[in-house]
Amino acid sequence: MLKRLATVSLAALATVALAAQSNAETRITYKSAKAASSYYQMGVEIAEALKTGTNGDMIVTLEESQGSVQNVMEVRARGGDYVFTAPPSLAAAAAAAKGPFDGKGDPKFSEIRALFPIPSLTMHFVMSKESGVQDFEGLDGKTILLGKGSFGATEGEKYLELFGLKDKVQQANVELSNAVPALKNGQIDGFVTAGSWPAPNVVEAAAATGVTVLSLTDDQITQTKRTKTIIPAGTYAGQDKDIATTSLPVVAFATTAMDDDTAYTLTKTFWDQKAAMSETSPWWKGVDKSLMGTITGKIHPGALRYYEEAGFELSDSQK
Structure with missing residues (x-):
């Protein structure tokens, strides 16, 4: 009888211990x-x-x-x-x-x-090295992939309009998920993406083809009414200078x-x-x-x- 009571008591204690552990989580x-x-x-x-x-x-x-x-x-x-x-x-x-x-x-x-x-959410305007584009003025006549429905697409379109480029840029009808292959085969000159830095698709593009991520001037950043963000030099392959861009906290x-x-x-x-x-x-x-x-x-x-x-x-x- 005592042995049986001891067994029951140990089982009860184990149950209490497990319950306490569960409650601690x-x-x-x-x-x-x-x-x-x-x-x-x-x-x-x-x-x-x-x-x-x-x-x-x-x-x-x-x-x-x-x-x-x-x-x-x-x-x-x-x-x-x-x-x-x-x-x-x-x-x-x-x-x-x-x-x-x-x-x-x-x-x-x-x-x-x-x-x-x-x-x-940090804006990236990513241009192929082959395009030769170094600033936003250089986007005139280029083919850019904005994507659809994302913050980056909406924000990118807004910036093109703010900087007087909306009718000077050809927008590519390609999914953003295909941006790197499209850049590599010359189908597009660049793409716009928003995300944390370093952005995985920008890392991939920089390694695969070589890219220039455009910086915004202080005046352009003011026009966007977004937060100024600096992407440090060396974040992406071939990037030897800080990139001044914008972000959404x-x-x-x-x-x-x-x-x-x-x-x-x-x-x-x-x-x-x-x-x-x-x-x-x-x-x-x-x-x-x-x-x-x-x-x-x-x-x-x-x-x-x-x-x-x-x-x-x-x-x-x-x-």
């Missing part, structure tokens, strides 16, 4: 971008970094997304475990029920809070439904693991304290606690 859902994109790969890296940095106490489930608008819209039906990526301007538009959220406002949009910045967000301790751990672990992530994926090198200024809305109170402990300079509007 914090589960997060992270929604970012399409599975084929660099931003989805960043999500994979963040998930691994959080698991490593918390010794498995924080488990992240990655979800594919069709884009930032969908990410923000899902705030209405999600809880405190939801983390998503979007440009800060889009989060602000949701709270104000403007732009893509016109007529679709929801009180939960005003509960969106920032956690940390991730690599920005991207931030990881949660809502006030997330408890402060979880937001604190998420944010602290991200910054603690960023150096290690940069060793394997260079696009994380573009994330530093200077990007905190691109967060135009409020920061989650839990994340704010970390930033104040770590000595980050924050604006009053972020607190």
Whole structure:
């Protein structure tokens, strides 16, 4: 009888221990971008970094997304475990029920809070060395691939119009996924893409054919009303000078439904693991304290606690 009681007691203790272990885990859902994109790969890296940095106490489930608008819209039906990526301007538009959220406002949009910045959507105007193009004036008469439906395509078309080139450039009817082969076989003179730097398709193009990534002048950057970004020399093969271009900031967000301790751990672990992530994926090198200024809305109170402990300079509007 005593042996049987001891066995039952051990089994009960094991059950309690397993339950305690399960309760210690914090589960997060992270929604970012399409599975084929660099931003989805960043999500994979963040998930691994959080698991490593918390010794498995924080488990992240990655979800594919069709884009930032969908990410923000899902705030209405999600809880405190939801983390998503979007440009800060889009989060602000949701709270104000403007732009893509016109007529679709929801009180939960005003509960969106920032956690940390991730690599920005950086514009690349990529020209083949053979084209001889060194600046935007040189695009006159050239064939350019813009793609369709993406931020880079929309932004690229806007820049061509701003700089008086819309009717001087031939737009190629080729999918952006075929940009490198099209550049290599001379079907196009260049292509426009937006993503984190170093951008995988630009790395491929630079290695395969040799390219020039165009710099914008300060006046051109002002006209775009975007954030000035410098891509350091040496980022791409054959690039011996810094590239001045523009970017759209991207931030990881949660809502006030997330408890402060979880937001604190998420944010602290991200910054603690960023150096290690940069060793394997260079696009994380573009994330530093200077990007905190691109967060135009409020920061989650839990994340704010970390930033104040770590000595980050924050604006009053972020607190």
